Amino acid sequence: MDFSLTPDQEAFRERVRTWLAANIPAAWSRRAAGSEVPRPETYELGRRWQRTLHEAGFVGLTWPKEYGGQGLTLMEEMILHQEMALAKAPPVLNILGIGMGGPTIITYGTEAQKRRYPPKILSCEEIWCQGYSEPNSGSDLASLQTRAVKDGDHYVINGQKVWTSLAHIADWMMLLARTDPDAPRHKGITYFLLDMHSPGVTVKPLRQITGDPEFNEVFLDNVRVPESQILGGLNNGWQVGLTTLMYERLALGFGLQVRLRVALDALVDMARRVEKHGRAVTKDPVMRQKLAQLWIDTECLKYTGARGITRLLRGELPGPEASAGKMGWVETHQRLQELAMELQGPYAQLRGSDWAVDGGLWQYTFLRSRANSIEGGTTEVQKNIIGERVLGLPKG
Amino acid sequence: MDFGFSQEQELLRATARKFFENECASTFVRQRMEEDEGVTPQFWSKLAEQGWLGLVYPEEHGGTGLGFVDLTVLMEEMGRAVMPGPFLSTVLLGGLAILEAGSAGQKKDWLTRIASGEVKTTLALTEPNARWDAAGVTVTARAGKDGWVLNGTKLFVLDAHLADVVVVAARTTEGGRPEDGVSLFLVPRGAAGLAVTLLPTMDQTRKLCEVKLTDVRLPAAALLGARDGGWAPLARVLERATVALCAEMCGGAQKVLEMTTEYAKIRVAFGKPIGAYQGVKHKAADMLVDVENAKSLTYYAAWAVDENVPEAALAASMAKAYTSDAYRKVAGAGIQLHGGIGFTWEHDLHLYFKRAKSSEFTFGDATHHRERVAQLINL
Numbered sequence: 057m058d059f060s061l062t063p064d065q066e067a068f069r070e071r072v073r074t075w076l077a078a079n080i081p082a083a084w085s086r087r088a089a090g091s092e093v094p095r096p097e098t099y100e101l102g103r104r105w106q107r108t109l110h111e112a113g114f115v116g117l118t119w120p121k122e123y124g125g126q127g128l129t130l131m132e133e134m135i136l137h138q139e140m141a142l143a144k145a146p147p148v149l150n151i152l153g154i155g156m157g158g159p160t161i162i163t164y165g166t167e168a169q170k171r172r173y174p175p176k177i178l179s180c181e182e183i184w185c186q187g188y189s190e191p192n193s194g195s196d197l198a199s200l201q202t203r204a205v206k207d208g209d210h211y212v213i214n215g216q217k218v219w220t221s222l223a224h225i226a227d228w229m230m231l232l233a234r235t236d237p238d239a240p241r242h243k244g245i246t247y248f249l250l251d252m253h254s255p256g257v258t259v260k261p262l263r264q265i266t267g268d269p270e271f272n273e274v275f276l277d278n279v280r281v282p283e284s285q286i287l288g289g290l291n292n293g294w295q296v297g298l299t300t301l302m303y304e305r306l307a308l309g310f311g312l313q314v315r316l317r318v319a320l321d322a323l324v325d326m327a328r329r330v331e332k333h334g335r336a337v338t339k340d341p342v343m344r345q346k347l348a349q350l351w352i353d354t355e356c357l358k359y360t361g362a363r364g365i366t367r368l369l370r371g372e373l374p375g376p377e378a379s380a381g382k383m384g385w386v387e388t389h390q391r392l393q394e395l396a397m398e399l400q401g402p403y404a405q406l407r408g409s410d411w412a413v414d415g416g417l418w419q420y421t422f423l424r425s426r427a428n429s430i431e432g433g434t435t436e437v438q439k440n441i442i443g444e445r446v447l448g449l450p451k452g
Numbered sequence: 453m454d455f456g457f458s459q460e461q462e463l464l465r466a467t468a469r470k471f472f473e474n475e476c477a478s479t480f481v482r483q484r485m486e487e488d489e490g491v492t493p494q495f496w497s498k499l500a501e502q503g504w505l506g507l508v509y510p511e512e513h514g515g516t517g518l519g520f521v522d523l524t525v526l527m528e529e530m531g532r533a534v535m536p537g538p539f540l541s542t543v544l545l546g547g548l549a550i551l552e553a554g555s556a557g558q559k560k561d562w563l564t565r566i567a568s569g570e571v572k573t574t575l576a577l578t579e580p581n582a583r584w585d586a587a588g589v590t591v592t593a594r595a596g597k598d599g600w601v602l603n604g605t606k607l608f609v610l611d612a613h614l615a616d617v618v619v620v621a622a623r624t625t626e627g628g629r630p631e632d633g634v635s636l637f638l639v640p641r642g643a644a645g646l647a648v649t650l651l652p653t654m655d656q657t658r659k660l661c662e663v664k665l666t667d668v669r670l671p672a673a674a675l676l677g678a679r680d681g682g683w684a685p686l687a688r689v690l691e692r693a694t695v696a697l698c699a700e701m702c703g704g705a706q707k708v709l710e711m712t713t714e715y716a717k718i719r720v721a722f723g724k725p726i727g728a729y730q731g732v733k734h735k736a737a738d739m740l741v742d743v744e745n746a747k748s749l750t751y752y753a754a755w756a757v758d759e760n761v762p763e764a765a766l767a768a769s770m771a772k773a774y775t776s777d778a779y780r781k782v783a784g785a786g787i788q789l790h791g792g793i794g795f796t797w798e799h800d801l802h803l804y805f806k807r808a809k810s811s812e813f814t815f816g817d818a819t820h821h822r823e824r825v826a827q828l829i830n831l
C-alpha cells in the first residue's frame with residue numbers, strides 16, 4: 057500500500073499546478089463557491105476554459121491518442137482533478153460528452169465513429185447531452201417508449217425525452233430508443249448518436265427549482281437518423297447505455313470528490329466570517345462537530361476513490377467501495393449545503409443584495425444539491441443495486 | 453499510488469482468518485468472557501508462535517518488523533473473531549510505550565519477552581475524569597531520595613490484572629502546559645501500594661481495571677523515557693493504537709454485515725426472504741457504505757502512521773471518529789435485521805454489538821475525535 061506518487065506522477069502534478077496557476081480565467085477566480093455543473097451565465101466561460109485546457113493537453117487524459125486523447129492512466133486523471141480542485145478551477149462545459157459520451161463511443165464505436173466524435177467532444181466543438189429519461193421512464197429506464205422504426209437505411213424516431221441536461225446547447229444526443237417492441241424490455245433498445253440539429257427535434261427548456269433552465273424537454277417528431285448512427289449494434293442499447301452509466305459513476309467519483317473539497321474549503325472560509333450568538337460560528341462546539349464530520353466524510357471519499365482506482369489499475373473489477381462512492385458523495389454534499397444554510401442563519405433567506413452572504417451563491421448551490429440524489433440514478437435505486445448486485449440480496 | 457493490500461498481506465489475512473476460525477470460535481470467546489483472565493496460556497503461545505505478538509516490533513527486539521498496514525490486516529481478522537485477551541493492552545499500549553519511550557535497556561528487558569508471549573503489560577493513562585488528553589493525567593509522581601513515589605487512581609485500564617508490568621502516566625510537574633509535565637513509569641506487578649481491581653464490563657471480551665496507587669515507591673530506573681517528556685511518546689502510542697483499534701472495528705463491522713446479509717437471504721416473512729424488502733435491503737446497503745468508508749479512512753491512517761506523514765494524527769482521528777459511529781450503527785442495524793434471534797444471548801451478534809460499544813469509547817469517542825479534527829484543521 058502506498059499513497060505517494062511516483063517521480064513521474066509528481067512531475068505531472070507539478071506541470072498541472074504551474075499551468076493552472078497561470079491559466080485560470082480571472083473572471084472565475086473571483087467566484088467563491090464551487091459548483092459542479094456549468095450555469096447558463098458561465099457557459100461561454102466554460103467553453104473557452106475547456107478549449108484552453110484542451111490546447112494544453114489536459115482534457116481526455118485517459119482516451120487513446122488516435123481519438124484525440126493523451127493515452128495516460130487514471131492516475132494522471134486523478135491528479136489533474138485534484139489539482140483543478142485545489143486551484144478552484146471552473147468546470148468544463150461539455151461534461152456529459154467527456155464523462156459519458158466519449159468513453160462509450162470509444163468502447164463500442166466503429167472505427168469511423170471513434171475518429172469522428174471523441175476529438176470534437178474534447179475540443180468543445182460539439183456539446184453532448186444524454187437522452188435517456190422520458191416522462192414515463194426514469195428509474196425504470198427499460199420501460200422507455202421512444203420508438204425508432206427502420207425506413208431504408210434510416211431510422212425514424214418518434215417520442216419524448218425529458219430532464220435532458222444541456223439539450224438547449226447540445227449538438228449531439230446519446231439517445232436510447234426502442235427498435236423492437238416485441239422483444240423483452242431490455243433486448244429491444246438501441247443506442248443512437250443523434251444530431252440535435254436534425255429536422256423534427258424540438259427542445260423546450262424547463263426551469264428548475266434554482267430558477268435556471270438547465271434541463272429540457274426534447275420532442276422527437278419523425279426525426280430521420282442514418283443507420284450508421286447506431287452505436288454498439290442494433291438492439292444492444294441496454295448494454296451500451298449501462299456502460300455510459302458506469303462511466304458516469306467513475307467520472308462522478310473523480311470530479312465530484314474534488315468539487316466537494318472546493319465547496320468545503322469555501323464553507324470553512326464562510327464559517328470564519330459569520331457569527332452566531334456573538335461569536336464566530338467556528339468557535340461554536342456544535343458547529344465544529346458538524347464541520348469536522350464534513351471534513352472527515354470528504355476526505356473519506358478520496359480514499360474510497362483511491363481504493364477503487366487501485367483496483368482498476370490492477371486490472372480487477374470494481375469492488376464494493378465503488379458503490380459506496382456515489383452514495384457517500386450525494387449524502388455528504390447535501391449535508392454540506394444544508395450546513396451552509398444553517399451557518400448563515402436568517403441570512404440564508406437572502407439570495408441577492410449586499411446583505412446576502414457571498415452574494416447569494418450558496419443559495420444556488422444549496423438548491424442545486426437537491427438534484428444530487430435524483431440525477432444519474434436515485435439514491436433508492438442505488439441502494440437496490442448495492443443490495444442486489446453487491447450483497448446478493450433477492451429482488452423485490 | 454497503489455492503495456490496496458499486497459499479496460503477502462492477503463496471504464496474512466487468509467492465514468489469520470483460518471487461524472481464528474480454528475482457535476477462536478465463538479465457543480472459545482464465550483468461555484473467556486466468563487473468566488477473569490480473558491485468555492488462555494495456550495492461545496497466547498499460539499499467537500506468539502505466529503509471530504503476531506511482535507508483528508510491529510523491530511527484529512532486534514524479537515519482532516517481525518512489519519508495519520501498521522500489515523497489522524491492519526491482522527486486526528481486521530481479530531475483530532472479525534471478536535478475539536478476547538490482552539493483545540491491544542500488551543502489544544499496542546504497554547509494549548508500544550516501551551518501544552517509543554524506553555531506553556535501550558528497558559526495551560531489551562521487555563520487548564523480546566512480550567513478543568515471545570512470556571510477559572504481559574498494559575498502559576494506565578485514563579483516570580476517573582475520563583479524559584484522553586494530557587490535562588487528564590493527575591496521578592502524581594514525586595521525586596524522592598532515590599526514586600519516585602506515585603499516588604492516585606487510574607481507571608478504564610485494559611487488562612491490568614494480567615500485566616507483569618504496568619506503564620503508568622503520571623504528573624511530575626504541575627503548572628505550565630499539561631503536556632509538559634507528564635512522565636511514564638514502569639510499575640511491576642506486586643509493587644507495594646499497587647492495587648488492581650477487575651471491574652465488571654458490558655463487553656466481557658474486554659477486561660477493564662481500576663488501578664490504585666498509594667505511595668508506590670519506585671527506583672529511579674522505573675522512569676520510562678525523559679522526565680516530563682512522557683506525553684510526546686504517549687501521543688504517538690495512542691495514535692497508533694487508535695489506528696489498530698479502528699482496523700479491529702472494521703473487521704467486526706464487516707462480519708456483522710456478512711452475517712446480516714446471509715440471514716436476510718434465508719429468513720422468510722410474508723412469503724419472501726426479508727432481504728427482498730426494501731426496508732431491509734436499503735438498511736443493508738447503508739451498512740455496506742458505512743463499512744467501506746470506515747475501511748478507507750482506517751487504511752489511509754495505517755499508511756499515514758507507517759510513513760510518519762505530518763497528517764498522521766489527523767488521519768487517526770478521522771478514522772476513529774468515523775469508525776466509532778460506523779461500527780455502532782452497523783452492529784445496531786445487524787441486531788434489528790435479525791429480529792428476536794438477534795436479541796438472544798445465544799446468537800453471536802451481541803458480542804459484536806458490545807465490542808462496538810466498548811471500542812467506541814476506547815481512545816476517545818467520535819465527538820472527541822471530531823473536536824480533535826477541528827483543532828488539527830485549525831477551525
Ligand SMILES: Cc1cc2nc3c(=O)[nH]c(=O)nc-3n(C[C@H](O)[C@H](O)[C@H](O)COP(=O)(O)OP(=O)(O)OC[C@H]3O[C@@H](n4cnc5c(N)ncnc54)[C@H](O)[C@@H]3O)c2cc1C
Pocket residue numbers: 185186187188189192193194195196218219220221222271427430431432433434435436437440730
Ligand atoms: C438535475 C437533473 C438532471 C438530469 N439530467 C438528465 C439527463 O441529462 N439525461 C437523462 O436522461 N436524465 C436526466 N435526469 C433524469 C434522472 O435520471 C431521473 O430523474 C432519475 O433517473 C429518476 O427518474 P424519475 O424522475 O422518473 O423518477 P421516478 O423513477 O419516477 O422515481 C420517483 C421516486 O420513486 C423512487 N423509486 C423508483 N423506483 C424505485 C424502486 N424500484 N425502489 C425504490 N424506490 C423507487 C425514486 O427513488 C424516486 O424517489 C436528470 C434529473 C435531474 C434531477
